[in-house]
Amino acid sequence: MKVLVAVKRVIDPNVKVRVKADESGVETANVKMAMNPFDEIGVEEAIRMREAGTAEEVVAVSIGAQQVQETIRTALAMGADRGIHINTDADIQPLAAAKLLKAVIEKEQPQVVILGKQAVDDDAGQTGQMLAALLGWSQATFASKIALGDGEAEVTREIDGGLETIKTQLPVVVTTDLRLNEPRYASLPNIMKAKKKPIEETSPADLGVDPAPRLTLVKVVEPPKRQAGIKVETVAELVDKLKNEAKVI
Amino acid sequence: MSILVLAEHDNAELKPATLNTVTAAKAIGGDIHLLVVGEGCGGVADAAAKVDGVAKVLVADAPEYGHQIAENAANLIVSLADGYSHILAPHSTSGKNIMPRAAALLDLQQVSDITAVIAEDTFERPIYAGNGIATVKSGDAKKILTVRTTAFEPASGEGGSAATEQVASTGDAGLTSFLRAEVSSSERPELISAKIIVSGGRGMQSGENFAMLERVADKLGAAVGASRAAVDAGFVPNDYQVGQTGKIVAPDLYIAVGLSGAIQHLAGMKDSKVIVAINKDEEAPIFQVADYGIVGDLFDVIPALEAELSK
Numbered sequence: 436m437k438v439l440v441a442v443k444r445v446i447d448p449n450v451k452v453r454v455k456a457d458e459s460g461v462e463t464a465n466v467k468m469a470m471n472p473f474d475e476i477g478v479e480e481a482i483r484m485r486e487a488g489t490a491e492e493v494v495a496v497s498i499g500a501q502q503v504q505e506t507i508r509t510a511l512a513m514g515a516d517r518g519i520h521i522n523t524d525a526d527i528q529p530l531a532a533a534k535l536l537k538a539v540i541e542k543e544q545p546q547v548v549i550l551g552k553q554a555v556d557d558d559a560g561q562t563g564q565m566l567a568a569l570l571g572w573s574q575a576t577f578a579s580k581i582a583l584g585d586g587e588a589e590v591t592r593e594i595d596g597g598l599e600t601i602k603t604q605l606p607v608v609v610t611t612d613l614r615l616n617e618p619r620y621a622s623l624p625n626i627m628k629a630k631k632k633p634i635e636e637t638s639p640a641d642l643g644v645d646p647a648p649r650l651t652l653v654k655v656v657e658p659p660k661r662q663a664g665i666k667v668e669t670v671a672e673l674v675d676k677l678k679n680e681a682k683v684i
Numbered sequence: 685m686s687i688l689v690l691a692e693h694d695n696a697e698l699k700p701a702t703l704n705t706v707t708a709a710k711a712i713g714g715d716i717h718l719l720v721v722g723e724g725c726g727g728v729a730d731a732a733a734k735v736d737g738v739a740k741v742l743v744a745d746a747p748e749y750g751h752q753i754a755e756n757a758a759n760l761i762v763s764l765a766d767g768y769s770h771i772l773a774p775h776s777t778s779g780k781n782i783m784p785r786a787a788a789l790l791d792l793q794q795v796s797d798i799t800a801v802i803a804e805d806t807f808e809r810p811i812y813a814g815n816g817i818a819t820v821k822s823g824d825a826k827k828i829l830t831v832r833t834t835a836f837e838p839a840s841g842e843g844g845s846a847a848t849e850q851v852a853s854t855g856d857a858g859l860t861s862f863l864r865a866e867v868s869s870s871e872r873p874e875l876i877s878a879k880i881i882v883s884g885g886r887g888m889q890s891g892e893n894f895a896m897l898e899r900v901a902d903k904l905g906a907a908v909g910a911s912r913a914a915v916d917a918g919f920v921p922n923d924y925q926v927g928q929t930g931k932i933v934a935p936d937l938y939i940a941v942g943l944s945g946a947i948q949h950l951a952g953m954k955d956s957k958v959i960v961a962i963n964k965d966e967e968a969p970i971f972q973v974a975d976y977g978i979v980g981d982l983f984d985v986i987p988a989l990e991a992e993l994s995k
């Protein structure tokens with residue numbers, strides 16, 4: 436069985452993101468980039484499936500400009516077997532990403548496809564569900580546990596009320612949540628080995644997909660700033676302020 | 685223009701998130717229809733009919749809708765989509781699961797987690813953990829939106845008298861079935877609708893220590909939340925997590941205890957009216973957003989707070 440993981444290149448979540456003065460977007464020049472943290476969890480899960488013998492091959496796919504090959508290399512260094520780069524400079528929105536991934540999946544025929552529940556740049560949280568819809572597959576979102584069986588999978592999902600376990604048919608699209616696993620760091624020898632692993636290049640045109648954006652970004656502004664308040668010395672003073680000044684208790 | 689709003693419920697109760705989503709629909713303007721998808725959800729439909737501003741309630745009551753399985757619910761939404769210019773749901777785990785699937789089947793690019801309606805086709809939404817507020821304009825014929833409920837006041841749950849109409853099920857897609865749920869049961873209010881929240885972080889050191897926060901919460905009629913670090917460490921269940929990738933809350937009062945205030949946490953609570961921070965590190969970023977801060981050891985401050993509230 437083959438597992439396909441989608442990996443998105445995003446601004447490193449530890450970087451303080453700045454809005455551009457002309458309101459056209461956020462500053463990306465000379466900013467540290469990283470694999471979307473939820474996709475690291477996806478790569479880790481796929482590798483564990485191979486290590487457990489339930490999967491034979493792990494393929495990492497990324498959509499974007501030339502630099503996303505670095506993100507694919509990171510996946511390969513963690514242990515993925517090969518990469519596919521869908522090369523485009525276009526602004527790829529979730530519906531377009533889902534269409535592009537669908538085209539690759541139709542060629543590759545994986546049984547399990549893993550995406551992040553959310554990319555921490557656009558915070559959209561859509562691509563996995565859209566991909567499952569376009570393929571006509573089952574979907575298992577916000578996964579904190581995946582148990583693969585014969586032609587089916589049991590997936591535990593993090594939902595607002597707690598946890599829910601569902602049974603899905605294979606093939607399935609899974610999206611990862613934070614508690615699914617703790618991703619490994621790539622070791623130096625594995626980083627070296629990854630340099631020799633193949634990355635196949637393709638494009639939206641090759642895949643027959645029109646990735647044109649449907650949403651226009653009008654502007655991006657900074658959120659309203661909150662003023663820091665005061666420090667109080669005692670609990671009695673705090674309770675007094677909450678009762679008589681803020682009037683919230 | 686007619687707008688369809690997917691109701692949030694658990695087959696027994698209409699959840700408050702529905703009311704905020706109705707307000708977002710009102711801001712767009714048009715006839716608002718509430719869709720109740722469930723099993724044995726007659727009581728929810730009755731409550732939905734009373735929501736102020738709702739013109740009609742559509743009810744799809746069938747076994748395949750009992751657990752909000754996305755494949756089934758999305759197919760139903762697609763079957764109803766023709767009559768509507770906008771389809772909205774709360775940005776809850778249920779809305780997030782179902783709506784993008786329906787959007788893709790309709791070849792529409794959803795706009796997630798909207799915080800303001802600028803025009804019928806233009807919306808504001810936070811990006812990068814709320815570090816930017818984007819204004820986006822949709823060129824699609826129909827708009828599929830999920831709504832950040834804390835950004836819209838709740839519509840009144842009383843005063844409406846909408847007609848109720850049963851709609852036909854689109855059947856079981858046969859792809860996914862529900863096995864079991866482990867639902868955190870608590871007498872305390874739900875996090876996303878609580879007026880007061882007491883939240884703990886890694887500084888709590890253990891799950892047992894959260895009992896201290898629970899006692900304070902009970903004195904205040906508050907819900908208990910947590911940082912990701914506290915959830916990852918197993919102190920509390922996943923559904924306590926507040927933040928960019930957890931729950932978004934905006935209570936009247938948020939008391940942050942032993943949590944540093946990472947950007948991902950702030951993304952989930954910085955719209956709270958009043959923020960209190962209790963942390964032993966006076967440099968902790970949480971103090972930059974707190975209205976009132978106490979620099980001190982939580983193991984001294986929390987028992988003292990409980991005692992003070994008992995007076």
Ligand SMILES: Cc1cc2nc3c(=O)[nH]c(=O)nc-3n(C[C@H](O)[C@H](O)[C@H](O)COP(=O)(O)OP(=O)(O)OC[C@H]3O[C@@H](n4cnc5c(N)ncnc54)[C@H](O)[C@@H]3O)c2cc1C
Nearest residue numbers: 885886887911912913927928929930942943944949964982
């Ligand atoms: C993709 C991604 C998504 C994320 N999503 C979320 C999210 O949704 N929500 C979220 O919360 N985080 C999220 N995070 C994690 C976030 O970056 C922080 O790691 C996390 O919020 C830190 O939790 P904390 O504040 O409890 O722990 P820490 O940062 O370790 O802070 C603990 C604090 O407790 C204080 N403390 C310790 N002992 C005491 C004491 N005895 N008395 C008083 N104070 C004490 C310390 O001074 C310190 O400030 C996410 C991270 C990533 C990468």
Ligand SMILES: Nc1ncnc2c1ncn2[C@@H]1O[C@H](COP(=O)(O)O)[C@@H](O)[C@H]1O
Nearest residue numbers: 441442498550551553554559560561562
């Ligand atoms: N450009 C992309 N390249 C690779 N994967 C992507 C891309 N865009 C989205 N994804 C996948 O879809 C997930 C959810 O993204 P989003 O719907 O944008 O929040 C990500 O975690 C990735 O797994």
